[in-house]
Every structure is written in structure tokens, then in C-alpha cells.
Amino acid sequence: MGHYFAQEPASISQPQLINITFQGLNLQVRTDNEVFSKNGLDRGTAVLLKAILTAETADKIGSVWDFACGWGAVSLILAAFYPESNFYLSDINSRACSLATANMIMNNVKKFQTVQADAAAAYTGRLFDLIALNPPIRTGKIKVRQMLTAALSRLENGGKFYCVIGKKQGAASYAAFLQDLAEQDNLTYKLLLREQGYEVFCLRKE
Secondary structure, eight states, rough: OOOOSSSSSOOOOOOOOEEEETTTEEEEEOOOTTTTTTSSOHHHHHHHHHHHHHHHSSSSEEEEEETTEEEEEHHHHHHHHOTTTTEEEEEHHHHHHHHHHHHHHHHTSEEEEEEEEOOOTTTTTTTEEEEEOOGGGGGGGHHHHHHHHHHHHTOOOOEEEEEEGGGGHHHHHHHHHHHHHHHTTTTTEEEEEEEEEEEEEEEEOO
């Protein structure tokens, strides 16, 4: 069995249909082996989504980068609340990208595109109004820090980056790293939410 952050899964594909529920929203999605959280919406992503939906008060978010999208949970749920937004999904895992595309189509999301790419290689040259990331901690600190740095470099003016990290996954260390980046790049930093052992950070480009 390989890792969900591998480019090409080594395991046999065994797709399954599952139902997920979030804040009264019910969706059916496809998942598969060697894709993150194949059995449903994981706690970290649920906490991330709760923080985003609580913090965002505008009627529309222009562009959303679902960074390390997995099977597309973040985009699928945000699209239910912001159907006019443009969603850009990316993941290093080819199977995850295929699932995310299928799930967006199956749930009638019209404005989206998906690319298989590593970190900042996705959507080169494009800036975003909102970037959401539940980083693959198991890839190691160096890789996660590269992802955090890449995300912050891709914000539009006024754009916001939301990131969730578990307390047991080193949230305190990553928080310090994000604060340092915020100071260097003149971003505002906020610990937005602590819940169920997870912390959500928000950095805004002024």
C-alpha cells in the first residue's frame, strides 16, 4: 500500500460511493484506495470548513484554490454555499484528481478545473481570493513548509489563506512558521479556531 501523497497510487483501485453530511448538507461522493480520508469527511477538513464559512461573510468568493484537494471535499462543500465561485483544485495524486473531477461533476458544480501538480506548480501565475489547505503532514516538515510558502505567494490583494493543522501534528511549530512568513510579507495572521484537537490559521494579504 502506498501513500495518499504519491503521484501514482500503487494499490488496486476499489472505488466506492459514500454519503457525507456537513451542516445540514448531504452529498454523495466517490472515494478510493490511496486517497486521503477515503471513508468520509475527516475531522480536520470539517473544522477547516467550519472556520471558513464562519469567517467569510461576502456573498461571493471570486476564486478558490483547493490545494491538496484529495477527493474534493473542500470545493464540493464550499460550492454549495458559493455556487458562483470559480474553483481550482490540485493534488499530486492522480487518483485524487480523477475523483475530485468526478465528484464535482456528479454534484453539479459548473465552475471548476482540476490539475495534477505538486505544490506551487499548480496554476502557475494565477492568484486567488481564497486558498484552503489541509496539508499532508506525513510528507514531512520541509515539504509542508514549502506548501505553506507556496500558498501565501499566490494570494490576491485582500485574499485569504486558511490552513488546518492538528495540535498533535505540530500546530504550534507551524503557527510560528506562519507568523514569521506573515511578518516578512506584510500579511495579517490570526489563529481563527481551535476545535477537536485542530487549529485553523488565517493569513490575509492586505
